[in-house]
Amino acid sequence: MAITGSGSLAISFSVFVISAAFLPKVDTQNLATENKSVIEGEMVTISCKVKNNDDSVIQLLNPNRQTIYFRDVRPLKDSRFQLVNFSDNELRVSLSNVSLSDEGRYVCQLYTDPPQEAYADITVLVPPGSPVIESREDVVSEGNETELTCIAMGSKPAASIRWMKGEEELTGETTVEEMYDRMFTVTSRVRFSVTKEDDGVPVDCIIDHPAVKDLLAQRHLEVLYKPEVKILVTNPKGLTREGDNLDLTCIAEGKPRPHQINWLRVEEDVPPHAVVTGSELYIENLNKSYNGTYRCVASNVVGEAYDDYILYVYDAPTTTPTPTTNPVSTQDSRAGEGAPQKIDHAVIGGVVAVVMFAILCALIVLGRYFARHKGTYFTHEAKGADDAADADTAIINAEGGHTNTDEKKEYYI
Numbered sequence: 001m002a003i004t005g006s007g008s009l010a011i012s013f014s015v016f017v018i019s020a021a022f023l024p025k026v027d028t029q030n031l032a033t034e035n036k037s038v039i040e041g042e043m044v045t046i047s048c049k050v051k052n053n054d055d056s057v058i059q060l061l062n063p064n065r066q067t068i069y070f071r072d073v074r075p076l077k078d079s080r081f082q083l084v085n086f087s088d089n090e091l092r093v094s095l096s097n098v099s100l101s102d103e104g105r106y107v108c109q110l111y112t113d114p115p116q117e118a119y120a121d122i123t124v125l126v127p128p129g130s131p132v133i134e135s136r137e138d139v140v141s142e143g144n145e146t147e148l149t150c151i152a153m154g155s156k157p158a159a160s161i162r163w164m165k166g167e168e169e170l171t172g173e174t175t176v177e178e179m180y181d182r183m184f185t186v187t188s189r190v191r192f193s194v195t196k197e198d199d200g201v202p203v204d205c206i207i208d209h210p211a212v213k214d215l216l217a218q219r220h221l222e223v224l225y226k227p228e229v230k231i232l233v234t235n236p237k238g239l240t241r242e243g244d245n246l247d248l249t250c251i252a253e254g255k256p257r258p259h260q261i262n263w264l265r266v267e268e269d270v271p272p273h274a275v276v277t278g279s280e281l282y283i284e285n286l287n288k289s290y291n292g293t294y295r296c297v298a299s300n301v302v303g304e305a306y307d308d309y310i311l312y313v314y315d316a317p318t319t320t321p322t323p324t325t326n327p328v329s330t331q332d333s334r335a336g337e338g339a340p341q342k343i344d345h346a347v348i349g350g351v352v353a354v355v356m357f358a359i360l361c362a363l364i365v366l367g368r369y370f371a372r373h374k375g376t377y378f379t380h381e382a383k384g385a386d387d388a389a390d391a392d393t394a395i396i397n398a399e400g401g402h403t404n405t406d407e408k409k410e411y412y413i
Ligand SMILES: *[C@@H]1O[C@H](CO)[C@@H](O)[C@H](O)[C@H]1NC(C)=O
Pocket: 033, 034, 035, 121
């Protein structure tokens, strides 16, 4: 008795568990709502949908379980709630000017037996304030490191920050700080070394947040760099010959603009009558003794740089105009070294080709000669074997075959 009693109790208990687990679920499918996200200050609609209504009363409760709407009547004295639609199948309510305190779980309730509930989680998003980029320094020298900081203030949820330098993505170091009640301030910091090419390049701090689109702050890098120097030959256009006038212009660009441009001659004095006006060097009546390296040096606060011009004075054009191998070699020392090497290779190549061809020809001729000689030799040998008239042929003959050994012996004695 006791055993069966406990058994029936267990069965009835499990039936209760099953009904508790499954029946309300079946019922809640009759009542449906959905979660929503809304940006603070905007409007959200909460909809309670009923599939098969049997005229049961429906109501909407706020997160504090106060009734907002009971059927189409609003007991709550908050005019931000307005009825959008009330029918047998739906209770739809709008909430305007949403504030952070409106966030929470709203409840749709259907007065069936047992009563049914469905939940709508309303999430309030607060966009961050306009981001601000702060820079440790206004201008940076090339090669130096710079540091930028971007702040996205007061958002819910926390924003994420990305950095772009031109087309290149930078990785920042981010810190998230909760200011108060679910509101976050995000700070991101990037550090990188700048190059001359970074001057004027925009750096973007891009904010990713569900409540905003295309929110970013931009700052253009200002990079100082040392001058870049280049010497241009204004005159003469061709070879620098004795008696010509030489006119060189020094182009120096930098940031800030180079404050000083100097001309000098490496390890020697500039010819006494040379004239320097600003970035220009002028030497009248060239002489072979002016051969040498002329250097333009420019400097600014970041540093200095130079370019060299190698002067090579050729004979005056009155003498035989020797066609020089490479006129450009006067301009640049590296070009001057590079070009003759190329010519050397070409010459070597040519010579090798000719030699190879000659060897090939010689081989062919020799081959043919030997072939022919061998032929005549054998013919002589054959003759010698037949009639040993000639002494030489007789010996050769004797060596070739053992038949005429006696004849050979005779000859040697
Ligand atoms: C609503 O969000 C809650 C978590 O906040 C989740 O458990 C639930 O399944 C969501 N409901 C719907 C209908 O997506």
